[in-house]
Amino acid sequence: xxxxxxxxxxxxxxxxxxxxxxxxxxxxxxxxxxxxxxxxxxxxxxxxxxxxxxxxxxxxxxxxxxxxxxxxxxxxxxxxxxxxxxxxxxxxxxxxxxxxxxxxxxxxxxxxxxxxxxxxxxxxxxxxxxxxxxxxxxxxxxxxxxxxxxxxxxxxxxxxxxxxxxxxxxxxxxxxxxxxxxxxxxxxxxxxxxxxxxxxxxxxxxxxxxxxxxxxxxxxxxxxxxxxxxxxxxxxxxxxxxxxxxxxxxxxxxxxxxxxxxxxxxxxxxxxxxxxxxxxxxxxxxxxxxxxxxxxxxxxxxxxxxxxxxxxxxxxxxxxxxxxxxxxxxxxxxxxxxxxxxxxxxxxxxxxx
Amino acid sequence: xxxxxxxxxxxxxxxxxxxxxxxxxxxxxxxxxxxxxxxxxxxxxxxxxxxxxxxxxxxxxxxxxxxxxxxxxxxxxxxxxxxxxxxxxxxxxxxxxxxxxxxxxxxxxxxxxxxxxxxxxxxxxxxxxxxxxxxxxxxxxxxxxxxxxxxxxxxxxxxxxxxxxxxxxxxxxxxxxxxxxxxxxxxxxxxxxxxxxxxxxxxxxxxxxxxxxxxxxxxxxxxxxxxxxxxxxxxxxxxxxxxxxxxxxxxxxxxxxxxxxxxxxxxxxxxxxxxxxxxxxxxxxxxxxxxxxxxxxxxxxxxxxxxxxxxxxxxxxxxxxxxxxxxxxxxxxxxxxxxxxxxxxxxxxxxxx
Numbered sequence: 001x002x003x004x005x006x007x008x009x010x011x012x013x014x015x016x017x018x019x020x021x022x023x024x025x026x027x028x029x030x031x032x033x034x035x036x037x038x039x040x041x042x043x044x045x046x047x048x049x050x051x052x053x054x055x056x057x058x059x060x061x062x063x064x065x066x067x068x069x070x071x072x073x074x075x076x077x078x079x080x081x082x083x084x085x086x087x088x089x090x091x092x093x094x095x096x097x098x099x100x101x102x103x104x105x106x107x108x109x110x111x112x113x114x115x116x117x118x119x120x121x122x123x124x125x126x127x128x129x130x131x132x133x134x135x136x137x138x139x140x141x142x143x144x145x146x147x148x149x150x151x152x153x154x155x156x157x158x159x160x161x162x163x164x165x166x167x168x169x170x171x172x173x174x175x176x177x178x179x180x181x182x183x184x185x186x187x188x189x190x191x192x193x194x195x196x197x198x199x200x201x202x203x204x205x206x207x208x209x210x211x212x213x214x215x216x217x218x219x220x221x222x223x224x225x226x227x228x229x230x231x232x233x234x235x236x237x238x239x240x241x242x243x244x245x246x247x248x249x250x251x252x253x254x255x256x257x258x259x260x261x262x263x264x265x266x267x268x269x270x271x272x273x274x275x276x277x278x279x280x281x282x283x284x285x286x287x288x289x290x291x292x293x294x295x296x297x298x299x300x301x302x303x304x305x306x307x308x309x310x311x312x313x314x315x316x317x318x319x320x321x322x323x324x325x326x327x328x329x330x331x332x333x334x335x336x337x338x339x340x341x342x343x344x345x346x347x348x349x350x351x352x353x
Numbered sequence: 354x355x356x357x358x359x360x361x362x363x364x365x366x367x368x369x370x371x372x373x374x375x376x377x378x379x380x381x382x383x384x385x386x387x388x389x390x391x392x393x394x395x396x397x398x399x400x401x402x403x404x405x406x407x408x409x410x411x412x413x414x415x416x417x418x419x420x421x422x423x424x425x426x427x428x429x430x431x432x433x434x435x436x437x438x439x440x441x442x443x444x445x446x447x448x449x450x451x452x453x454x455x456x457x458x459x460x461x462x463x464x465x466x467x468x469x470x471x472x473x474x475x476x477x478x479x480x481x482x483x484x485x486x487x488x489x490x491x492x493x494x495x496x497x498x499x500x501x502x503x504x505x506x507x508x509x510x511x512x513x514x515x516x517x518x519x520x521x522x523x524x525x526x527x528x529x530x531x532x533x534x535x536x537x538x539x540x541x542x543x544x545x546x547x548x549x550x551x552x553x554x555x556x557x558x559x560x561x562x563x564x565x566x567x568x569x570x571x572x573x574x575x576x577x578x579x580x581x582x583x584x585x586x587x588x589x590x591x592x593x594x595x596x597x598x599x600x601x602x603x604x605x606x607x608x609x610x611x612x613x614x615x616x617x618x619x620x621x622x623x624x625x626x627x628x629x630x631x632x633x634x635x636x637x638x639x640x641x642x643x644x645x646x647x648x649x650x651x652x653x654x655x656x657x658x659x660x661x662x663x664x665x666x667x668x669x670x671x672x673x674x675x676x677x678x679x680x681x682x683x684x685x686x687x688x689x690x691x692x693x694x695x696x697x698x699x700x701x702x703x704x705x706x
Contacts, residue, residue, distance in 0.1 A: 056381075216409055218598045233367075248600075
């Protein structure tokens with residue numbers, strides 16, 4: 001703290017990302033990274049990129065990438081927004097659309113960055129508990145609000161809500177923006193992008209970090225009515241006109257063009273997730289039904305903190321949250337089959353399991 | 354405009370960057386890009402980069418790049434901040450340090466993005482006129498304030514203030530942050546980074562976009578007392594934890610390691626600038642003394658708007674601002690010798706010159 005800081009930032013509690021250790025030989029199952037490399041064409045993009053072009057500014061509109069995303073999702077380019085990772089897209093969404101007079105509604109247990117944005121912008125918020133089985137019950141969001149945001153599938157639970165329930169919410173909630181954060185949607189949930197043409201207050205955010213194995217390049221996007229996208233563009237262009245660099249734009253387009261590779265890696269992650277789920281249940285874990293590239297599990301005999309420490313000693317990183325209701329859970333990213341076999345082997349050797 | 358927008362953004366007037374036309378064969382002297390490619394080692398970085406690593410998140414601290422920048426400037430790593438282009442660094446600086454109860458002081462004529470941030474965050478500001486010869490007179494900034502920001506060299510004038518005048522300001526202005534935006538400093542001005550250890554309220558921002566020919570990769574930085582840097586980190590980590598991607602971090606380090614190439618390209622741009630300046634004066638232009646990679650010039654016989662249109666017809670893009678006092682000027686980026694010769698040739702053929 002310093003007397004030179006803006007008064008409003010003195011009480012900020014920034015987001016804490018999962019650890020990125022520089023130690024070799026760790027099995028890293030703590031930040032929901034994809035275990036497989038990005039599309040092979042990414043190598044070609046780097047090989048063929050004319051580095052002298054880097055002296056020029058990138059296209060501030062990311063036009064080619066917008067066209068490619070619009071084509072992929074059956075949308076127009078004016079329904080597509082691009083940002084520096086979906087965290088930036090969310091930060092701009094909160095600024096552009098969710099600073100309202102009435103309270104923002106969001107789940108009590110969800111992606112913890114939402115509360116950091118609420119803090120940063122001084123937004124009034126109402127947190128709604130998950131059900132006893134850790135689901136988001138959207139019928140509870142039918143109350144006066146200045147906006148609604150939730151992750152689908154939700155994090156860190158991994159559970160998704162069906163599209164029919166999102167549609168029902170949009171039918172009754174027509175006066176405020178509903179943001180569906182689909183960071184993990186490709187791993188088995190139904191995307192709300194199919195509803196964009198019908199509901200002018202729906203914004204869907206996605207990322208290339210998880211399902212497209214491009215966390216290292218920071219590529220996020222949002223889809224919605226052109227008016228909502230225009231709000232995001234205005235705020236982006238009042239904050240940072242050129243957030244996505246040339247290489248990231250070119251690589252993202254190459255990734256979108258290889259649908260077969262994308263699908264085959266998703267299928268592999270999903271198969272490994274189902275195997276892992278089964279193995280954990282055999283060991284007595286309670287595992288929530290996941291539509292993501294992670295599982296959220298707890299064990300009646302051993303605490304989450306103890307299990308995390310035990311795995312860490314054995315060079316396996318998983319994520320643990322010290323929040324009420326989920327403090328006994330572990331969030332375990334789905335790695336390769338070998339990595340998950342090693343995880344299960346160590347758990348089998350734990351004296352209390 | 355839409356009823357779904359946050360009320361505070363409805364009146365925003367976003368920054369308008371210089372045009373990035375997709376037309377071939379243009380001589381592009383409108384956005385102050387460097388005419389030379391980045392350091393040759395940039396090619397090696399792309400060739401050798403293991404693309405499978407892109408599945409992982411980048412280092413959120415950009416630690417290697419911070420070390421390299423700290424080494425280059427004789428600072429500690431906790432005196433260095435990294436962002437997604439210097440526009441993001443400035444956006445975070447306004448949020449973290451310049452939202453104060455007293456008014457922010459800045460030049461009436463300077464980088465126009467400052468006024469966009471002032472608008473975005475609702476900051477009270479007092480604009481101080483340049484002198485009759487377009488200089489920033491820092492003695493006029495010795496008045497009550499919640500912060501001071503200016504570009505050195507200033508844009509679009511290109512004129513720099515000597516370090517002695519910045520030191521004099523810092524000696525008397527000890528209760529608010531002084532931000533010196535050094536986007537163009539490498540082209541001949543004195544950097545205030547030399548004063549950082551003496552003045553805890555000094556923040557210096559720089560970019561890799563101009564002097565390092567890396568506009569396409571979005572790399573900006575700030576230098577200052579560890580307390581100021583901590584404020585920027587807090588806000589960054591409340592907005593977007595991973596703004597700089599893996600490739601940008603690796604390329605930036607490679608650029609910093611090739612000091613010889615860097616100096617030789619700077620010398621070339623400076624030599625071309627001085628030649629251009631001379632040629633323009635021979636044609637009757639008034640040219641402000643530039644320490645940047647552009648010149649700011651006006652002609653008594655032909656308006657700036659007319660000259661810009663004439664050059665555009667001949668496939669040369671320059672920048673023109675419709676602001677009082679500078680509406681008759683052109684801002685002309687320094688290109689290669691050939692490009693500047695072509696510019697001068699066309700100007701010589703203009704009927705009124």
